[in-house]
Amino acid sequence: MSTTPDTAVVFRPAVVRTPAIITIIILAWRCLVGLLRLITVHPVAKVCVSGAVLLWRLAGWLPTVLVLAVLGFALVGWFTAHRASFTRWITWPLLACRRRFWIYRRHWQPVMIVSGLGRHLKGRDYLPRLVRVECNSWADRVTVKMLSGQAVKDWSDRIEHLAHGFGSMSCRIAVQRAGELTLTFPRRDPLAVPIPALPIPTTATVGPVEIGVREDGMPYRLKIHGTHVLIAGATGAGKGSYLWSTVRGLLPATAAGLVELWALDPKRMELSYGRALFGDRYAATSGECADLLEAAVSVMQDRADRFAGHQRAHTPTEKDPFVLVLVDEVAFLTAYQSDKSLRVRITSALATLTTQGRAVGVGVMAALQDPRKEVMNIRNLFPDKIALRLDESEQVDMVLGDGARDRGALADQISPDYTRGAGIGYVRLEADPDPVRVRAAYVSDSDIRTMATEFAGAGEGR
Incomplete structure (x- = not known):
């Protein structure tokens, strides 16, 4: 029996919404895992947590809370009095730590394999080593140890793979030392705004x-x-x-x-x-x-x-x-x-x-x-x-x-x-x-x- 257009039944896929409580639990779990990973791997985090636990065991919870409060006020005062040094020693290292785990370490294996810079042989992955990540106001500097036998050209030919794989608009490569490269991934463009004419120098010089x-x-x-x-x-x-x-x-x-x-x-x-x-x-x-x-x-x-x-x-x-x-x-x-x-x-x-x-x-x-x-x-x-x-x-x-x-x-x-x-x-x-x-x-x-x-x-x- 044929079905007329007037009686046709339109089937739409059911929209399944994740309950809010489940979403909150998932986010909390991810934050907890990230915090535990930070404490486990990062030396500064290890020292801070270990020191707090040791002080708690020796002196009790009240002195521990007081010490942490004093440290918190000291950090706020440092940030207020000299923001540049605070940014250099606290903000950028913390940002580098976060981006190392959530951006580079998380995507390292698939980006290396798909781009051809890593190898999967006999069930084992051979990957370049992620040495360190450093951040400044505009970019991430990622130091990489190449695989034995790789050349700089192997990496320079894949700058677009690397940039898009790690969520950046571009990638620049510089040789750090034999076997090590520095990859620069801009997070923003600090040159996007035109610069007005600079003041005429006050001294006569032909230097730079x-x-x-x-x-x-x-x-x-x-x-x-x-x-x-x-x-x-x-x-x-x-x-x-x-x-x-x-x-x-x-x-x-x-x-x-x-x-x-x-x-x-x-x-x-x-x-x-x-x-x-x-x-x-x-x-x-x-x-x-x-x-x-x-x-x-x-x-x-x-x-x-x-x-x-x-x-x-x-x-x-x-x-x-x-x-x-x-x-x-x-x-x-x-x-x-x-x-x-x-x-x-x-x-x-x-x-x-x-x-x-x-x-x-x-x-x-x-x-x-x-x-x-x-x-x-x-x-x-x-x-x-x-x-x-x-x-x-x-x-x-x-x-x-x-x-x-x-x-x-x-x-x-x-x-x-x-x-x-x-x-x-x-x-x-x-x-x-x-x-x-x-x-x-x-x-x-x-x-x-x-x-x-x-x-x-x-x-x-x-």
Whole structure:
């Protein structure tokens, strides 16, 4: 017999609700198990519980309660009087202990097996050893002992497995010592908020220039003197923040005659805002850029002739100031220039400066959008490199060097939203293969105009 739609019976699965008392019992049981595990494993917890039990047996419950109350008030007073030290010695270790057991130890075996970093052979699991977990204000640092025969690349190839397996947005890997790695799992993004322009320094120095903030909250100081810096990033990634923050940090030294700022601005859209800062050391057309670069080469060669046999390192003085050549969109000059003779002159001058200039106090800071070899064939002559937001994952290693992305420099995953991602980048220095995530301060148009008004003419050649 057929069933008409009017008489059809719709079967719905029954919704089984767990009684509230059962839920409470389960949560209480989990808390009790976690507390017992903490007391069993953590040495500080062992000492505290053992001391309380011993005092109770020797002196009774009343002195024990009084001692615990005094300790409680002492901790509250410590927290109120000096929160930083309390956080360092109490809060972060307790958080690390909790996350070690509830996040990493709990999920360690399945994540290791599924990701291929562990092995299940003949009914036995062979897993890398979780050595310790440390926490700070923004991330977990997990130290791991690799299995014998494993390589760093085995781990760097699985950073996405590790990140999502332990509930983090990313994972960065650094070699601690032979056989040991440190995995960094961010819990939040401390660089999500734009940074306003930093105050102009009060002292004249060409040492590392403070341009922004590191991911760990510490100020980031970029080395300028004695190196060359290449900045790569897509349109709107914030390359100007690095250029102008560097200029801002060098203004007192420029006014003191210890630094000369030379600017090449082929797009006429970035460095032109502060043209008064550069004086007669500003070039916009391709011909002017070629002439200015060749003038910098002449300064470099003159110093090399005078320094030969007398000094091996440059010390900025009013006679021989540090010369910083700023180039915005260098690819326009080295690859997209239609005049072949100008392109050859510019490329030759840049190659000469980047190979010989830093020893005599001539540095180059260049910015570009496209890091491909055919666009910028001298990118490897820049010892220090900064990767802002890039369009493709392959471009990360083009800028920072092989293996940078595997170590956690996810420049291709930086948000394209201007507020959230502009100025965020990964810095890889010549002396350190591990990339550092930083955000440069945003120097607004009004900040630049104020700088140009107060320090107009400071960049004139002397």
